[in-house]
Amino acid sequence: MGSLSLVIWSFFALLCPILNSSNEVVASSRGGPFRLAETEVAIGAAQAGICASAVTIHGYRCQEFNVRTDDGYILSAQRIPEGLAGGGGSSRPPVLLQHGVLVDGMTWLLNSPQQSLAMILADRGFDVWIANIRGTRYSRRHVTLDPSKPEFWNWTWDDLVMHDLPALLDFVFQQTGQKIHYVGHSMGTLMALATFSERKQIDKVKSAALLSPIAFLSHMTTALGVVAAKAFVGEITTLFGLSEFNPKGDAVASLLKALCAQPGVDCYDLLTALTGKNCCLNASTVELFLKNEPQSTSTKNLVHLAQTAQHTLKSGCFSCPRWKAH
Known part of the structure; x- marks a missing residue:
């Protein structure tokens, strides 16, 4: 449960597609x-x-x-x-x-x-x-x-x-x-x-x-989620120098440590900090997922998703207005 790769996977699998x-x-x-x-x-x-x-x-x-x-x-x-x-x-x-x-x-x-x-x-x-x-x-x-x-x-x-x-x-x-x-x-x-x-x-x-359709992200209230979205909007590519975002890599582990050091963020129970209490996760489920996931994506993709999160946190909706990543 304390694996850094699990937390990063959980964050971006759950931050960007908030249940709605x-x-x-x-x-x-x-x-x-x-x-x-x-x-x-x-x-x-x-x-x-x-x-x-x-x-x-x-x-x-x-x-x-x-x-x-x-x-x-x-x-x-x-x-x-x-x-x-x-x-x-x-x-x-x-x-x-x-x-x-x-x-x-x-x-x-x-x-x-x-x-x-x-x-x-x-x-x-x-x-x-x-x-x-x-x-x-x-x-x-x-x-x-x-x-x-x-x-x-x-x-x-x-x-x-x-x-x-x-x-x-x-x-x-x-x-x-x-x-x-x-x-x-x-x-x-x-x-x-x-x-x-x-x-x-x-x-x-x-x-x-x-x-878990993505339409609104205004329901996202966890401190860690908001801080992480702001971090990616801040062009995290310039911090990492990475084009591939590998959740199992050292750079991502460093990112998580930095996010958890932010005021108001409590990472003692990381999954709860990200998503609230989850009824359906246990040790065996987590172990199974970690054998196969998470997978890489482009850092640029996560920047775009984080921009989307920030936009919808401000406006309340995903589709107004139309816009694209820089």
Whole structure:
């Protein structure tokens, strides 16, 4: 429970996507035509990642795919085409699961099959697809850019809306020939709301279930959350000199220590300091998550999210006015 990496993951997974049931639509300022992603191919069994480690071990069929975005990132995607009882086929409705910030597609598979949404949906008759955005462990590839270089990390959630989500939705639509049920969590809801608010991709989506949707952040009251948001708005890239934000790195640990030293911030019980009391976390759950999460993102992405948090803390709403990270 006292792990620095757990706290950083918890903070940004919970600070940026504060739980809210609002129907407010999120707007985003983007421009330029969308270009279809190039043809993607299935990955061989020897290269399997999430499938081999979290799905097939439970007896489910699973396929690994590469999905190339129109700006050259190569995203990992998984498909569970049927449940344990079989019955796969074209009649099964496709559902795309999109994770949030600082985690990857493994987040849908960390519990038992009876408690993991991906396998629950497969057993209930869905053709399940799992997305992994750029920068996460299985999506650290690009046609020309190297993840060890700053250029690979020059993006924010606005780019995920413009490039990653369209590529993933297009690919699933092309593979299945059906409209897609979309399930997003946290930043995955932000990606969807920003896209749908501009009436993009809606011809490929049948429904959307948004978990912890990002619309308002004015309910965020914890001292540590507010201090951390201000720290990132203060252009933390200049403090770290980092383009990749690695939650397990020394720089992030130093950041947390600095935040916890701020007046009014009590980090003795870090999770409670960030989120309030949580009924559903215990030692075994935390240990399981730390074996797989958190994942890297771009520091620029967190700056953008923190700017969003500061903006909504002042104005009360996310979507007024439209604006973009500097």
